[in-house]
Amino acid sequence: MxxxxxxxxxxxxxxxxxxxxxxxxxxxxxxxxxxxxxxxxxxxxxxxxxxxxxxxxxxxxxxxxxxxxxxxxxGEQSMLAAMAMGHRFAVVTVSRKTAIAIERDVLAYGFGERAIARPVRSISPESDGGLLMSAVTDPVREFIPRFEQAALTCIADGADVILVGCAYFGPLLRRVGYTHVADTGVPVVDSTTxxxxxxxxxxxxxxxxxxxxxxxxxxxxxxxxxxxxxxxxxxxxxxxx
Incomplete structure (x- = not known):
């Protein structure tokens, strides 16, 4: 950082x-x-x-x-930044339980009108310690395919900005130059940075x-x-x- x-x-x-x-x-x-x-x-x-x-x-x-x-x-600061990057954002996170907590903050912080319906979605299978450690050396092999699978559903539902809903994974993606979802032109925001x-x-x-x-x-x-x-x-x- x-x-x-x-x-x-x-x-x-x-x-x-x-x-x-x-x-x-x-x-x-x-x-x-x-x-x-x-x-x-x-x-x-x-x-x-x-x-x-x-x-x-x-x-x-x-x-x-x-x-x-x-x-x-x-959360709050990356969502505020998303307001200046696109019209509607979504968050892709690491587990369904985490998605519930983040969605609660989306609404509490007043961003519901600028997020898509079901604004927070989890990768599948959910993240565990093994996935995190493998992403340190090679996020392309396992993490990015899971991330994109969830991100594409968000884009299909109207998201034009995707926030990485984990403080660890964002910088790991930025480090390998992963900044957009597939060929969509939709930015992937390293929320931590x-x-x-x-x-x-x-x-x-x-x-x-x-x-x-x-x-x-x-x-x-x-x-x-x-x-x-x-x-x-x-x-x-x-x-x-």
Whole structure:
């Protein structure tokens, strides 16, 4: 990812102190989200200019509420970028359970009118660790045929932009130069890279105009002392459990 950054910008990768080690469950993702937010809060305390949540299943609005620096996600930022590339987009993702979570975000973020019907579709067979590892060295052999099979159904239903619904697979496809679906002319968007570039723009806007987020009811930063007490209370409950 570092070569795509603007001159002078840097990414520091941070990882959760723990993990549910499972992402295809709404409950497990809820637990992962708490751990992701812990790292995001620390990042702001450590002086970072912005936070990027590197998974489509993310606590974006919760994190944006708590922090006072720009917060971007793979999903929202790549979907915003799709608005400038085409008329209707779709997301091709790695499993049916992930598709449900992403579709929920498509609607929550207000993109339903610019997406196709059934806007998120999964590859078949679903992705597993073996497919991911094979894609590191050769995404053309297994992953791209599965991806295109799903993407072509989206195009048939009106999509003219396809977002890669996995933070891992997007850069792997970009690395081998896969940028369009077959001979359709429909772009395949590496959502991770596009979203990080979008965050760079958000940080630039914040520096230039001092505008980061609305302090209206939805994203108004809550009292920090109360948030910290809540975090400590939950951490204590988790330890007790």
């Amino acid at each position: 570092n070569p795509v950054l603007a001159a002078g910008n840097e990414i520091e990768y941070r990882f959760c102190d723990g993990s549910a080690n499972f992402t295809r469950s709404s409950y497990a993702e809820h637990m992962n989200s708490v751990l992701m937010m812990d790292q995001a809060i620390r990042a702001e305390e450590d002086g970072f200019d912005g936070v990027f949540l590197g998974c489509w299943n993310d606590p974006l609005w919760e994190t944006r509420e708590v922090l006072s620096i720009p917060v971007a996600s793979v 596009v979203a990080i570039k979008y965050l760079e723009a958000m940080i630039g806007i914040a520096r230039t105009t001092s505008l980061t987020k609305s302090m209206g009811p939805t994203f108004k930063t809550p009292d920090r002392d109360k948030v910290e007490r809540a975090r400590q209370a939950v951490a204590g409950a988790r330890t007790w459990f």
